[in-house]
Amino acid sequence: MKNAIIIFFVFALVGFGGGYLFSQSGSQEQATAPDNAATEQTQNTADDEKVEAPAPAVSPEGEIFNQKGCLACHSVENLGLQGGATGPDLSQAYVNVEGKHGKPINEFLKEPTSAVMSSVIGGNPLTDDEINKVVEALKIASEK
Structure with a gap:
């Protein structure tokens, strides 16, 4: 019985670790995809001149989510940011984290109380400046 429990925890850790690595590789591709797509998409005009298609608009406050890979798992619908469905919108x-996790959002981003976010942020910690940008963007999102 003891061996079965140990094996379970080993597989659980490997599963979470593999999921984390997979989500990080997807977030890096996703973070660069809009820039690449904008430069690769062209359309022909009547004079056979190539014109670049406009890049998808990301609001300035939403850029931090793109840069840090948050959109690999999360969306922020109120800012028009589509992302993964693994994590919640x-x-x-900004309004709900303190009630759900027992600490203000800026403290949660420094030391998350959820197991998944602890492993994600532990492997890629946010600077104080990045935390401030995320908190400000989430405040704007909650007001829309």
Whole structure:
């Protein structure tokens, strides 16, 4: 019985670790995809001149989510940011995190109380400046 429990925990850790690595590789591709797509998409005009298609608009406050890979798992619908479906939509996180996790959002981003976010942020910690940008963006999202 003891061996079965140990084996379970080993496989659980490997599963979470593999999921984390997979989500990080997906976030790096996703973070660069809009820039690459904008430069690769062209259309022909009547004079056979090539014109670059406009890049998808990301609001200035939403750029931090793109840069840090948050959109690999999360969306922020109120900012028009589509992302992964693994994590919850963060549109109301500014309002809900303290009640759900027992600490203000800026403290949660430094030391998350959820197991998944602890492993994600532990492997890629946010600077104080990045935390401030995320908190400000989530505040804007919650007000929309």
